[in-house]
Amino acid sequence: MNFDFSDDQKQLRDEARKFLASKCPPKAVRQVLDGKALYDKELWKGLAEMGFIGVAIPEEFGGTGAGHLELCVVAEEMGRALAPVPFSSTVYLAAEALMLAGTEAQKQKWLPKIASGEAIGTLALFEGSGNPTPKSIKLVANNNTLDGTKKPVPDGEIADFAIVAARTASTGRDSDIALFIVDLMDGGVTRKALTSVDPSRNQAEITFKGAKAEPLGAAADGWSILSQVLDRAAVLVAFEQVGGSDRALEMGRDYALDRIAFGRQIGSFQAVKHMLADMYVSATLARSNCYYGAWALSTNASELPEAAASARISATQAFQHCSKNNIQVHGGMGFTWEFDCHMYYRRSNALALSLGSLSYWEDQLIERMRKKNAA
């Protein structure tokens, strides 16, 4: 059994960590958090040059063709550094959708631009409150033109193109939903910034009025493709969450070692030690579930839907747990804008919702386990 990343993959992790430590310190995250930029353009360019954006994109489409295990490793580091760039929307959602369902021409058009950092992509799925279900999609597609509104769309203000989930019929079946590619620079698209719990990542409302769209995949397969994309993204976002959990735990541990109260290190009090031990437990369970997700993702295993849901739930819980208790360990200082704790707290709660809520994924996991059990 070799249930671990390879030495080459670990080396890639070290490179990514080093790169991000130098190019994406907390003050770079704060530029976006404080509204001075919509995303970190320099960092985005650097990530492309390092080959990190195209790590899972085949060489023929401008990527490095390394693979999805390598992408998991990079994702963990992106989460750890709270990278304020449209990585998850472009790479986990848009590029994955194109690789799964795109025609040769569509892949040739967008994937090389993604890998080189020239194009930012996103998935326009949600329409207000609710979780990913066919029923929740009201935006209408008619003769390859779209009408309707999507929100929140991650990185919606800065994306060059979007994969849009749209309704083509109202039979109540999954086949009512189709996917389209929309060049957001074309007419019929208006965007509006949204404020969110995590301003270090962009969120927008996008309204389509007779916007020209190109089908992605067969019209009847939209929901099926979308489900696969969400599962794949769930594993990748989970690695970001694990990276963030580890960093939040380290911050808490370091503060507990440095801070003196009642004449001793606060990390010598059992109440604090046990809180940090529990954070370690959550982060470890999440990491192990994520490794299984990474295996399923990289091998296209039939276990992917269950593995993805497990990774998603476990990592969501871990990041929320570690980031909130990191603030608790820091006491009052943890609640200042100046300390970085709130940036992890914000990101953990934004990622917890990014692909549908925790309760949605809990339901998905048990539904998938139930089906397997019945089979």
Next chain:
Amino acid sequence: MNFDDTPQEAAFRAQAREWIAANAPKQYEDDLRKASLGRVQLKGANILEVAKAWQKKKADAGWAVPHWPKDYGGRGATPIERVIWQQEEGVFGKLGALFIIGQGMCGPTMMAFASEDQKRHFLPPLASGENVWCQLFSEPAGGSDVAGLRTRAEKDGDDWIINGQKIWTSGAHYSDYGILITRTDPTVPKHKGLTMFFLDMKSPGVEIKPIKQANGQSEFNEVYFTDVRIPDAQRLGAVGDGWNVSLTTLMNERMSIGANVATGFPELFEFANTLILDDGPAIDNAAVRSKLANWAVRASGLKYTSFRAISALSKGERPGPENSIGKLVAGSMIQDVATYAIDLQGAAGVMSGADDADAGGKFQAMLLRSPATRVEGGTDEILRNIIAERVLGLPGDIRVDKDVPFNKIPTKGRA
């Protein structure tokens, strides 16, 4: 990243699988599969006899304690081969519960500290299950703080005279030998005055009283020592060095990797798949699903954490600290799972009889046994301390008795 065996591992697995298929007591397979915490029953058989017979059969073919040296009753298997053996032995491994303490803790301590003659004499029958060993550590005044123990050993010629009491000794009532930690010098700080021995449990002056547990069963005992003589030749380690010897024993307890810790989740999932609530099948209920999902990811998280440790062993590396979370997670989880499974049964959940209760009363048995899982082998609180100190590098607790002579440490919290 893969789950594949190396060619050598695959060959070892095939050999183990073939032998088990030909030799395992399959008539008990179903009962063993159904066994859960607090309820292990073999129809029409005495589990002690079945367990001893299986162990002896394994020993005769060299499978008893595969990772021990051949001279001591093993086959010199590598750490990963040990794990592969456990995986292949599967439910039949549950029969080994009787020998876990002897083979997992007493044996390695003997290997590290007994004389060569003693090892060759005592270890093979421990491996084969002909002798059962117990570990005499905990005392009424020394549980988590085991170094607070008060059982005295006093030198008398070439012998030591033992007086005192041990508690929570698993299987003392059917054990042939035991390893015993005692206080030989009460005038020095507590960790410094301890000495380890092994002894024949049939020695005059040893009295064993079963403890009636809170769940009504009796797995543990109190062991009383009244002027029990132990030859100095049965001392393990130097006089006053018993604490270090005990750390070897306890370290081995934590080295057992790949052993499945019971979480109760498979039982709960199966139950939820069959239970019908007022508004339909339990498995379709949103609240039930949410609970199940939370436990599902803890169970799978533990499983894949152990896979990570196994992978390290496969590469010849030492597993990382992540394995230390196992009992901490599983212990409280099985208690919560049992409580919830019973809640799903409504008022009928109060019934615990195998004929009346849902799922044959397994969750009621689990509920009543589970408080012990959070205490035995290290309380949840001690385990959190270990993670905080050894994994996260946080400071140790302030020990007010560290430099105080043992006989000056207060013994009562309130007058």
